[in-house]
Amino acid sequence: MSERNLERTAFLHAPDATLVLAGRVILRASLRVEAVFGWTLRELEGQSIRVLYPGQTDYRVIGERARKAMLVTPVYRDERFMRRKDGQLVWVEGRGTALDREDPQKLAIWTYRPIETDNAAPALLTPAEKRVARYLVNGFTSKEIAGALDCSPRTVEVHRANMIRKLKVRNSFELVGLLLATPRG
DSSP, X not given: OOHHHHHHHHXXXXXXXXXXXXXXXEEEEOTHHHHHHSOOHHHHTTSBGGGGSSSHHHHHHHXXXXXXXXXXXXXXXXXXXXXXXXXXXXXXXXEEEESSXXXXXXXXXXXXXXXXXXXXXXXXXXXXXXXXXXXXXXXXXXXXXXXXXXXXXXXXXXXXXXXXXXXXXXXXXXXXXXXXXXXXX
């Protein structure tokens, strides 16, 4: 097998969903992308990565946070919700590296690995609390969440307080930790 074919095979069969992005447009996708996100390579290649985000605010805020971090660190890592083709949300660990550190979104490689949770906490939450929780775990402020959900920051704070009470944690930090709890083995 030629070196070029070996590199292409390695990319296509990588164990994590892998994307090559230019200007936040998907140039190439690995085969694992279909299992994680439900889209075929042909459907995704040439599309904005926006199609994998739950909403415009997620796309904008998380993209800007990653861009800033990639200016100063070789590999950016976070955990976030992303959207499958069927609309379901999937919790993933995302890792990205910029090929041009001066302009991180010019050309970047991203990998996504689903995070499985055995956390019963979401079952205790109302639909409105789950919507707020989705933004909390992505690091959004109450004001940003309110803007995304078209409600007041006070409404967000009430939902957050209710979640803290229901889940018997002491503060928002513990709340987010509990919502993100995953089995580690």
